[in-house]
């Protein structure tokens with residue numbers, strides 16, 4: 320039996336700076352392909368430093384490479400930021416349960432992202448757009464702190480240009496001279512403008528926990544059903560395999576049962592978010 324803790328090697332083939340503290344690393348798996356579903360994550364190792372769980376942020380239908388959009392916060396992410404193209408890192412996975420895209424066919428889809436929460440949503444957006452005719456209306460709401468904190472800006476603008484997905488962008492604050500052309504305010508302030516039908520929609524939500532808390536509250540008020548609101552949860556995680564218990568919430572393991580949960584699963588949890 321192969322040891323599940325041994326990572327596969329992957330080469331960094333390109334690095335794109337998204338914001339002042341987020342970079343997207345394009346990786347080529349060495350010795351195999353990485354097949355994954357939208358919303359799944361991998362355990363990334365920088366050799367000699369450690370491991371961290373990171374969502375796969377690229378198109379699930381492309382398996383020659385995969386991408387990780389990483390915010391620099393500590394030891395592993397800091398070490399990753401020091402690497403250049405050609406460097407080799409380790410990857411275990413993919414792990415976890417992703418977004419319910421198959422189950423959402425025939426429905427409207429509202430995607431709500433905040434900050435680095437756009438990373439696990441991006442594969443879902445790309446997959447939904449690839450099968451555009453299987454869904455009703457699709458709307459993407461994305462918020463960041465300032466214009467320079469917006470991830471995937473060119474890609475979101477290209478999507479807004481005619482892919483059949485309405486895109487609404489907002490930032491919390493702008494400098495007086497900024498040329499920001501979109502909304503100002505928290506992402507939930509865009510809920511007034513949505514045109515999806517809450518009674519036959521699913522919502523896919525990922526962002527800071529405080530943002531998800533307010534988003535759920537407002538989505539419920541708008542008429543979204545708890546079982547149709549999906550959130551990608553972040554908890555401290557080690558093994559990714561359901562062994563160590565670090566990410567356990569009640570009876571659920573975020574690494575195995577999540578990271579995507581419906582709100583109806585989250586509501587009874589002991590450290591529920593709303």
Ligand SMILES: Cc1cc2nc3c(=O)[nH]c(=O)nc-3n(C[C@H](O)[C@H](O)[C@H](O)COP(=O)(O)OP(=O)(O)OC[C@H]3O[C@@H](n4cnc5c(N)ncnc54)[C@H](O)[C@@H]3O)c2cc1C
Pocket residue numbers: 360369370371372373374375388389390391392393394395396397435438439552553554555556578
């Ligand atoms: C399923 C999942 C998917 C994720 N996807 C992404 C992603 O796509 N992109 C991305 O940038 N990050 C993602 N994260 C978060 C990422 O795993 C952490 O930021 C990472 O573990 C930091 O590792 P580090 O060694 O650089 O930081 P550390 O040196 O371990 O910590 C730096 C600081 O962050 C705090 N911290 C670390 N991890 C967490 C946590 N989980 N919750 C609260 N505080 C924490 C520490 O207390 C410390 O203050 C994801 C997390 C999970 C569970």
